[in-house]
Amino acid sequence: MSNMIDQLVEREYAFGFHSDLDTEVAPKGLSEDVVRLISAKKNEPEWLLEWRLGAFRHFLTLEEPTWPNLQHPPIDYQDMHYWAAPKPKPQLSSLDEVDPEVRATFDKLGISLDEQKRLSGVAVDAIFDSVSVVTTFKETLAEAGVIFCSFSEAVREHPDLVRKYLGSVVGYRDNFFAALNSAVFSDGSFCFIPAGVQCPMELSTYFRINAAQTGQFERTLIVAEEGASVSYLEGCTAPMRDENQLHAAVVELIALDDASIKYSTVQNWYPGDADGKGGIYNFVTKRGRCAGARSKISWTQIETGSAITWKYPSVILQGDDSVGEFYSVAVTTNHQQADTGTKMIHIGRNTRSTILSKGISAGQAQNTYRGLVKILRSATGARNHTRCDSLLIGPTCGAHTFPYVEVKNDTAQVEHEASTSKISEDQLFYCRQRGLSEEDASTMIVNGFCREVFDELPMEYAVEAQALMRVSLEGAVG
Amino acid sequence: MLHIANLHVSVADQTILDGLDLDVPSGEVHAIMGPNGSGKTTLSNVLSGRDGYHITGTVTFDGVDLLPLTPEDRASAGVFLAFQHPVEIPGVGNMYFLRTAVNSVRAHRGLPELGAGEFLGVAKEHMARLAMDPAFLSRSVNAGFSGGEKKRNEILQMSLLEPRLAILDETDSGLDIDALRVVAQGIERLRSPDRSMLIITHHTQLLDDVRPDRVHVLQGGRIVRSGGPELAHELEAAGYENLPSEVSV
Ligand SMILES: Nc1ncnc2c1ncn2[C@@H]1O[C@H](COP(=O)(O)OP(=O)(O)OP(=O)(O)O)[C@@H](O)[C@H]1O
Numbered sequence: 123m124s125n126m127i128d129q130l131v132e133r134e135y136a137f138g139f140h141s142d143l144d145t146e147v148a149p150k151g152l153s154e155d156v157v158r159l160i161s162a163k164k165n166e167p168e169w170l171l172e173w174r175l176g177a178f179r180h181f182l183t184l185e186e187p188t189w190p191n192l193q194h195p196p197i198d199y200q201d202m203h204y205w206a207a208p209k210p211k212p213q214l215s216s217l218d219e220v221d222p223e224v225r226a227t228f229d230k231l232g233i234s235l236d237e238q239k240r241l242s243g244v245a246v247d248a249i250f251d252s253v254s255v256v257t258t259f260k261e262t263l264a265e266a267g268v269i270f271c272s273f274s275e276a277v278r279e280h281p282d283l284v285r286k287y288l289g290s291v292v293g294y295r296d297n298f299f300a301a302l303n304s305a306v307f308s309d310g311s312f313c314f315i316p317a318g319v320q321c322p323m324e325l326s327t328y329f330r331i332n333a334a335q336t337g338q339f340e341r342t343l344i345v346a347e348e349g350a351s352v353s354y355l356e357g358c359t360a361p362m363r364d365e366n367q368l369h370a371a372v373v374e375l376i377a378l379d380d381a382s383i384k385y386s387t388v389q390n391w392y393p394g395d396a397d398g399k400g401g402i403y404n405f406v407t408k409r410g411r412c413a414g415a416r417s418k419i420s421w422t423q424i425e426t427g428s429a430i431t432w433k434y435p436s437v438i439l440q441g442d443d444s445v446g447e448f449y450s451v452a453v454t455t456n457h458q459q460a461d462t463g464t465k466m467i468h469i470g471r472n473t474r475s476t477i478l479s480k481g482i483s484a485g486q487a488q489n490t491y492r493g494l495v496k497i498l499r500s501a502t503g504a505r506n507h508t509r510c511d512s513l514l515i516g517p518t519c520g521a522h523t524f525p526y527v528e529v530k531n532d533t534a535q536v537e538h539e540a541s542t543s544k545i546s547e548d549q550l551f552y553c554r555q556r557g558l559s560e561e562d563a564s565t566m567i568v569n570g571f572c573r574e575v576f577d578e579l580p581m582e583y584a585v586e587a588q589a590l591m592r593v594s595l596e597g598a599v600g
Numbered sequence: 601m602l603h604i605a606n607l608h609v610s611v612a613d614q615t616i617l618d619g620l621d622l623d624v625p626s627g628e629v630h631a632i633m634g635p636n637g638s639g640k641t642t643l644s645n646v647l648s649g650r651d652g653y654h655i656t657g658t659v660t661f662d663g664v665d666l667l668p669l670t671p672e673d674r675a676s677a678g679v680f681l682a683f684q685h686p687v688e689i690p691g692v693g694n695m696y697f698l699r700t701a702v703n704s705v706r707a708h709r710g711l712p713e714l715g716a717g718e719f720l721g722v723a724k725e726h727m728a729r730l731a732m733d734p735a736f737l738s739r740s741v742n743a744g745f746s747g748g749e750k751k752r753n754e755i756l757q758m759s760l761l762e763p764r765l766a767i768l769d770e771t772d773s774g775l776d777i778d779a780l781r782v783v784a785q786g787i788e789r790l791r792s793p794d795r796s797m798l799i800i801t802h803h804t805q806l807l808d809d810v811r812p813d814r815v816h817v818l819q820g821g822r823i824v825r826s827g828g829p830e831l832a833h834e835l836e837a838a839g840y841e842n843l844p845s846e847v848s849v
Pocket residue numbers: 611612614616634635636637638639640641642643652684
């Protein structure tokens with residue numbers, strides 16, 4: 123295998139094209155004026171502008187965090203655009219109004235915005251740079267009482283719900299990037315599943331960054347009322363560019379009594395080229411609150427893209443008997459860096475959490491798992507099980523594990539397992555003896571390593587994830 | 601047929617095979633016996649293309665030089681190795697693995713790919729003959745299989761892949777009486793005029809069932825004795841130490 127490690131070639135990024143669109147952008151830089159401009163563009167109510175300004179003023183007091191195990195040149199927050207939207211400004215009521223070029227872009231990405239063409243019954247909110255261009259199946263969902271729309275529309279149509287829940291899980295004081303996002307967030311998705319409703323189809327948001335020198339700052343808010351349930355999937359891509367682009371999103375989930383939210387991510391932002399040039403900086407704050415008793419929030423993430431990933435989808439287990447889960451596959455190749463993991467904060471009694479993290483590194487990549495399991499005094503009978511497995515491909519990559527545990531209640535049970543392995547020569551030879559090429563064999567073994575996490579994905583995405591693994595590791599093995 | 605001449609194999613300056621000659625004509629089943637560490641597994645690995653060895657000599661199969669070929673190309677050409685220690689591949693479904701293997705070899709033979717449904721039917725048929733529970737299809741490759749179950753899984757793969765040269769490295773070790781019979785039947789079923797088989801074993805039991813055409817003794821890096829099936833019993837009685845070293849080919 124040693125000879126093939128040298129063959130690390132630039133991996134093929136199939137989504138790296140750029141669409142030529144007439145784009146409206148805000149002037150570069152971050153200021154109170156830009157915050158006001160974004161809010162004005164979206165005709166936002168006064169309370170929301172005030173909230174943004176509060177976030178912005180708080181942001182000015184903060185420094186970018188230095189604790190992650192990541193290296194990158196300083197980000198110049200004044201040297202990027204905070205708003206970009208394809209012209210004409212889309213206030214769409216029907217699909218026919220989608221700019222054909224935008225529609226073509228999504229077609230090319232394999233995301234059909236045409237409801238008739240979608241077989242799998244997945245509703246999509248398509249976000250292009252700073253705006254949502256269309257949300258499919260809105261009517262079908264509305265019949266079930268489910269609200270699924272862009273964040274901007276939610277602010278207009280359901281202001282009370284937004285106001286009630288916005289910032290209730292991730293306040294703008296939470297961290298540097300959350301403060302930044304709260305000040306300048308552009309669009310995102312809003313889902314509301316009323317009490318007792320099982321959402322009749324998968325919901326998904328597809329994020330596409332197109333414009334150059336532009337950051338994407340979206341916000342997603344999902345609320346499942348008592349006994350409601352929903353499965354939601356997020357996907358993302360960006361063009362190949364030499365510059366680094368910033369993506370700083372905030373996702374908030376709220377599950378009331380007996381509600382369940384399953385949130386899956388297939389993150390495939392442009393990772394940069396083989397020399398580490400370009401790629402998305404992905405600094406994301408994702409958190410769910412199991413507010414109600416017996417509620418459940420489950421995060422599944424397949425992280426294959428981005429030059430840098432900084433992301434800790436977390437669960438606050440507030441309701442008694444609530445359940446938090448985190449299943450993660452993070453792949454880093456070439457010069458990619460990932461510092462990712464989760465936080466499970468146990469507050470309620472008999473709360474349970476499961477963490478399963480699979481890190482795969484190849485090339486010069488660095489892959490860090492950082493997890494916190496915090497059991498508060500009130501969390502009698504809380505249980506956590508954590509497993510972190512790392513797979514190394516080649517001698518020049520690194521895997522790091524930082525599991526933090528804080529237990530304030532003696533009745534809690536916290537278990538941690540960790541392993542680091544390599545694709546073994548024995549496994550490779552066994553597969554090849556059966557006729558598989560070296561590359562097929564490696565992909566099969568890596569997919570096997572990730573299997574337990576893939577099993578958590580909705581069926582159609584599990585297949586996609588496996589295909590993505592193959593592309594991501596192309597040239598790294600075999 | 602398999603033709604091996606003057607094969608020398610070493611690993612990190614340690615000589616393991618030292619001038620080995622062996623011919624296995626088409627349609628014949630040959631057995632190789634030899635003390636622990638005599639190089640039987642090394643020979644299997646070298647025949648099936650594992651890297652890490654320094655090799656000189658000749659190895660041809662049906663006139664084709666095997667040595668420059670990758671393991672997968674040899675597999676496609678019909679070389680099959682039943683491993684002494686089958687490897688576990690966690691998370692990879694046995695059924696998926698078997699089908700991928702069968703289809704890659706089929707592709708090489710110009711045969712159409714078998715779909716999942718079609719393959720399942722074929723696999724179940726073979727499993728029934730090997731008295732294997734179909735539940736093994738849904739488990740990960742060899743993961744958590746007992747020693748005997750792993751060996752049966754090797755025989756299953758062999759019968760599905762229909763190799764032209766089958767090498768069985770101690771497939772009979774660690775098997776219970778019933779399993780041994782199943783393995784022997786599996787081998788018998790595959791015996792055919794256009795197939796060569798090399799059975800590596802420490803025991804006479806399997807050889808009594810299978811009746812190889814020739815039995816060879818590997819010692820000191822080469823074949824030191826060859827004979828008919830009775831040689832296995834001679835060995836069992838005398839041991840390798842006391843074996844008269846005359847070469848009778
Ligand atoms: N990669 C290696 N590095 C060092 N020594 C090796 C290596 N592979 C094999 N050997 C040595 O070569 C010799 C032959 O090993 P091999 O596994 O081929 O024996 P065997 O005849 O199959 O034995 P057994 O009957 O116990 O299965 C042994 O002494 C072994 O330790």
